[in-house]
Amino acid sequence: MNNPLHQGSRTDPAPHRTAAENEETPALEARGLGRRFRRNWALRDCDFRLPAGRICALVGPNGAGKTTLLSLAADLLEPTCGRLRVFGDSPKTPASRSRVAFVGQRKPLYPGFTVEEMLRAGRELNPGWDQAKAERLVRQGDISLHAKVGTLSGGQRTRVALALAFGKRPRLLLLDEPMSDLDPLVRHEITAALMSEVAEHGTTVLMSTHLVSEMDHVCDYLVTVTGGRVRLAGEVDVILGAHTLLMGRHQGEGLPSELAPHTVVSTDTTGHQLTALIRPRGPVAGQWAHHEPSLEELLIAYLRAPDIEPLLTPSARTGASEDAA
Numbered sequence: 413m414n415n416p417l418h419q420g421s422r423t424d425p426a427p428h429r430t431a432a433e434n435e436e437t438p439a440l441e442a443r444g445l446g447r448r449f450r451r452n453w454a455l456r457d458c459d460f461r462l463p464a465g466r467i468c469a470l471v472g473p474n475g476a477g478k479t480t481l482l483s484l485a486a487d488l489l490e491p492t493c494g495r496l497r498v499f500g501d502s503p504k505t506p507a508s509r510s511r512v513a514f515v516g517q518r519k520p521l522y523p524g525f526t527v528e529e530m531l532r533a534g535r536e537l538n539p540g541w542d543q544a545k546a547e548r549l550v551r552q553g554d555i556s557l558h559a560k561v562g563t564l565s566g567g568q569r570t571r572v573a574l575a576l577a578f579g580k581r582p583r584l585l586l587l588d589e590p591m592s593d594l595d596p597l598v599r600h601e602i603t604a605a606l607m608s609e610v611a612e613h614g615t616t617v618l619m620s621t622h623l624v625s626e627m628d629h630v631c632d633y634l635v636t637v638t639g640g641r642v643r644l645a646g647e648v649d650v651i652l653g654a655h656t657l658l659m660g661r662h663q664g665e666g667l668p669s670e671l672a673p674h675t676v677v678s679t680d681t682t683g684h685q686l687t688a689l690i691r692p693r694g695p696v697a698g699q700w701a702h703h704e705p706s707l708e709e710l711l712i713a714y715l716r717a718p719d720i721e722p723l724l725t726p727s728a729r730t731g732a733s734e735d736a737a
């Protein structure tokens with residue numbers, strides 16, 4: 413079992429900016445990053461940056477490579493090739509480990525500990541621990557500090573795991589489907605806590621999720637992965653602005669010729685009505701109603717188009733991805 417308190421040690425330096433870091437240093441930078449399990453690549457040719465201070469949704473179908481990417485950043489896995497930097501450092505360094513908190517899908521807390529004992533261990537292992545914040549999150553869920561972790565429901569365990577992560581006051585918070593076993597009210601409350609954490613401390617959040625419709629007003633950055641490769645990375649508003657949803661009448665086989673100059677992400681036909689999500693490369697000819705897609709419409713279209721050419725906004729590009737663009 414992974415150490416649930418994977419939070420650095422007393423001797424780790426405080427999670428402040430290192431000498432090698434400046435205003436521009438991204439929270440995460442992947443270059444040629446890949447991870448293979450036996451003969452299968454879980455993640456491949458990954459080149460992107462996540463600027464500091466963003467709340468980033470990490471989206472992709474089951475088995476796309478999201479957990480693999482988060483585990484590499486949390487130093488729970490070794491890359492097979494390429495490299496990943498956390499605020500400019502390898503995830504292996506004590507400085508990185510002290511700045512990162514990870515809440516995985518399995519939330520491997522110690523079942524024999526009480527909640528209070530878990531928080532105490534978090535306090536003893538993490539310099540800069542914020543006991544009030546961790547306790548507040550636990551109490552908001554009406555969880556007794558004296559309850560044994562093994563007796564908690566799945567959602568309550570998630571809350572305790574999040575309290576441990578928030579208590580650490582990390583600079584990078586990695587969350588693997590944190591909301592999947594929480595009821596809608598608790599999701600709302602945890603989301604608000606996340607947003608206030610970011611506003612108060614400039615924390616960067618990278619959060620894998622399938623709850624796309626709920627992320628619309630929460631995340632300002634997006635990374636999508638399909639088939640182990642990054643397809644979209646950048647500011648949500650810039651990515652949405654680079655796409656157009658077209659609706660119009662179309663008869664006949666195949667795509668309308670007016671769409672040929674553009675990158676067509678996906679199309680949907682009902683009778684003679686065609687809906688197409690495109691990346692326009694200039695004015696679109698023909699009689700089409702134009703809309704900016706919602707985040708959900710965009711993501712569903714990309715999930716249906718696993719082989720589409722990647723789109724990275726300038727802030728998400730590394731030197732390598734700029735060369736490829």
Ligand SMILES: Nc1ncnc2c1ncn2[C@@H]1O[C@H](COP(=O)(O)OP(=O)(O)OP(=O)(O)O)[C@@H](O)[C@H]1O
Pocket residue numbers: 449453454472473474475476477478479480481
């Ligand atoms: N320890 C492992 N051993 C072998 N294969 C693995 C291992 N971990 C992940 N994989 C494989 O790597 C690929 C990516 O898995 P990963 O867990 O990163 O996907 P994911 O996007 O997080 O999926 P989900 O949304 O279902 O959680 C999958 O094909 C998976 O089977």
